[in-house]
Amino acid sequence: MHTPRLSFLLPVLALLPLFAACKDEAKDKTPDFLSIGEFSVNRKAAYTEVRDGAGRALALVPRGAPHPAGFSPAMVVEAPVRRVVAYRPFETGILKALGEEESIVGVTYPRDKWAVDYMRRGFDEGRIAFVGDFSRVDYERIKAQHPDLVLTWDPSIVPMMDSLGIPTVVTSTPVATCLNTHIRFVEFIAPFFGKEAQAQDYYRKLRAALESIRARTRGMPQPKAMWGDIFEKRVLVEPGNAWVSELIGLAQSDYLFDDVYGTSCIEISTERFLYSGKDADIYFTYRTPDRGATSKAALARTNPLLARVRPLGPEGRTYAPLPHYAQSADRLDEILTEIAAILHPQAYPGHELRFFVELPDEDPAPAKDR
Amino acid sequence: MSLPLRFWRTLGSIRATVALCFLLTLDLALGYVSLRANLGVFVPLGDVGLFDWLRTYGVYNPAATAWFFGLLALLAALAANTFACTTERVLQILATGSWKRDWVVRFAPHIMHYAVLLILTGYVCSYLFSTSLPGRGLRAGESLQLPGGGVVTFLGFAPEAYRGERLAAFDGYVLHANARLRLDAAAESREAALDFNRPVRFGGYGLYLNDFGPRKAKGGMRRGDFIRITLRRDPSAPVYLAGLALFAVGLGLYLLGRGMKKANHPCTPHA
Amino acid sequence: MRASMNEVRHIAELSALLFGLGAAAAFAGRRGVAAARMLLVLATACGAAYLGARYWRAWPMTPMFLGAAGLPPVLGALGLAALRRQDGAQRLFVLRGVLLLGFAVGALAAVFPKDFYLPFIKTISPFAHALLAFGLLGRAALFLCGIHAAAALAAPGAGEDAQRRAFSWLARGFAFWTLSLFGGELWCYAGWGTPVVWEDASIITAMATWFFYVGLIHLHLTRSWSAPARAAMAVAGVGLILVLNCGPDLGPFHPPFSW
Secondary structure: OOOOOOHHHHHHHHHHHHHHHHHHHHHOOOOOEEEEOOEEEEEOOOOEEEEOOOOOEEEEEEOOOOOOOOOOHHHEEEEOOOOEEEOOHHHHHHHHHOOOHHHEEEEOOOHHHOOOHHHHHHHHOOOOEEOOOHHHOOHHHHHHOOOOEEEEOOHHHHHHHHHHOOOEEEOOOOOOOOHHHHHHHHHHHHHHHOOHHHHHHHHHHHHHHHHHHHHHHOOOOOOEEEEEEEOOOOEEEOOOOOHHHHHHHHOOOEEOOOOOOOOOOEEEOHHHHHHHHOOOOEEEEOOOHHHOOOOHHHHHHHOHHHHHOHHHOOOOEEEEEOOOOOOOHHHHHHHHHHHHHHHOHHHOOOOOOOOEEEOOOOOOOOOOOO | OOHHHHHHHHHOOHHHHHHHHHHHHHHHHHHHHHHHHOHHHHOOHHHHOHHHHHHHHHHHOHHHHHHHHHHHHHHHHHHHHHHHHHHHHHHHHHHHOHHHOOHHHHHHHHHHHHHHHHHHHHHHHHHHHOEEEEEEEEEOOOEEEOOOOOEEEEEEEOOEEOOOOOOHHHOOEEEEOOEEEEEEOOOOEEEEEEEOOEOEEEOOEEEEEEEEEOOEOOOOOOOOOEEEEEEEEOOOHHHHHHHHHHHHHHHHHHHHHHHHHHHHOOOOOOO | OOOOHHHHHHHHHHHHHHHHHHHHHHOOHHHHHHHHHHHHHHHHHHHHHHHHHHHHHHOOOOOOOOOOOOHHHHHHHHHHHHHOOOOHHHHHHHHHHHHHHHHHHHHHHHHOOOOOEOOOHHHOOHHHHHHHHHHHHHHHHHHHHHHHHHHHHHOHHHHHHHHHHHHHHHHHHHHHHHHHHHHHHHHHHHHOOOOOOOOOOHHHHHHHHHHHHHHHHHHHHHOOOOHHHHHHHHHHHHHHHHHHHHHHHOOOOOOOOOO
């Protein structure tokens, strides 16, 4: 039998490890190029090119600098940005983490939906405006706020923003953001405000939280967790590639939709949800208490099928996010730790829940009328 | 044997072909694992072009992209090997005049080989020379100016919705958006329907539908009709599409030739 | 009529069971072999019913992740066609091979089902359907190539005929696989305008398998390796397809015949 001679390929194969060796050298200095999931920051001589979640390239230029060729006015952002309209509370939290909460001038939640002080204060001071619910955004109101930038998860507003000449960054991605992208998203936002150093501090804080979680949960028995909900005709869950799923895995726990891959809130069959639900110890619902998640019985009433998942019975635990959970990206380290504490209460004795609430079996009986 | 001839023969060695193919299998299997874990690194490849991608995503994520560098090297080697090997054989066949009998069987593999070269050339040129403008959004009534000068206006939808109970979650949702576009240029003005998998060609660009809304034909939240499209100008697409067609022809001829040979073979039951 | 996904899955589980029973019967003497053929027909019919049910639910979209679950009926159908042209020990070998592989893939797909994703509307394309259909035909034909190659290795005396048949299935399988890849390629072009859609990593494993069989075809045509070595590579190809092309279409563990 003749065997093929591979010697002529050896130089090619020998080169491959060299590429792997480049990484550590690049880490010591500020890299000119950063890819953060589907977002990227590419520092060029005259401007910085950023690529958003929809794959759109925008140019970041210093205030007053000439705009680079090839970018329409709505695709050029003058940095540092001073006025921002932000769709997601996650972005407002990131801005707070960067010390840029004063830059927020518009949001898509009214004042009474905000549970964090700095946002309520912004409304009270007249700096922040409610620009309309995301499904009925008032573009004139946005324009009146004179934003330098709009951060949105909704790509459908981009055409209107373009026509108004307001630069827009799409912060959602076709595939759910992983844990690494979630904690590094701040590095994508920071160049808009010239706050790279603050972004690094924030990132280091989150890395430390993750290291601590890994250390404290090492060797613990693995609870089985699920994250999702059944709505009228649709079943939505967090896929295995989402940041919460990866966090659950990092915290020595078994995420029951680990094999599911795709976008955040991905739709799957009811059968699969119920099948995995039979084994679950811990269930995280998407619903907040003000949207019906006040008790296990109340959740089961929203959809009787939900009653079949084990955590809604006496043997399991069910948690609902509190309204300020989604608004507290600036305290992401605490949120990460709290999720780990829910999964492993024995590793976090005395931990008091701040972002989630454990649902009781039944709603408390209403006080009798006198 | 002269040195250039020896080099030529070594370049076209069939052993090298086999070794390269098996190495490509290994490299792509590793690539699958890397791609699943680093999707965000590879997705922009279609939009930013090969050189820019290699300079940025490629170099800054070496652990994730090493297999891709390996793939490029192996494909380049395979292309050189295929060209040398098949050209050598074709010249031999033409020189000996043996092509006059069984020409179908004799030439079919070489048609496939040249088709592979065409496909690879088309792919490389596509990633080097194509222009992509992703994420361009339009609301009903709005227009978009193409870099070449044409104007695209989004008029609205003529949607076709899913009806039935087989997939309850889809009931009432739009399956075919049929976005109506008006295309105006100096030389022409026409209307066209854009849908998923049904791009519109205009002004040298292909218009591809990425997303549209509202997704529900009736009811639900309506935020105004919008489409999100990608504009792509890819002069190399005809090259790799021609390669695919040529490969299919070569494969068909090869199977046909084998069938004819088998039918005439004295040992086969059909003889 | 609306059957739940669990009910539909039971048809596939039944198909896998019939493949398994057939494989057991094929090793149980002459009467067993006759029963095994019947069981193969039944298993194939059940598998085809499952495939049809998945298509019926998803139509006009393409059902998702059928690379493993959809393979047994296609393998059964091509296997039955192959058996018609054979006799003697090789025929028995092929019958056993088809039943065993049908059982292996069917059982894996039944125990690790991945049928919980909803289809997406971009799969309403003849090219997406071609990608799936030719992919299944390609996998099945290349499995038959592996079975015949194993027959050639197992019976060196009758090896030449088995080797010839193995190559015949290799050529068909390669043609189907190529058409499947081209279907995917044309779908990429029509849907995204790019030669490769990197969002779908399975295109990478499909190309890996294609290159493996390009190498194998060159080995056969040039006979640069010995016949047993080539046959061994064809058998290895079955493992490669199982890992690279069926593996990603398997889901998490789910006990069969459960609700």
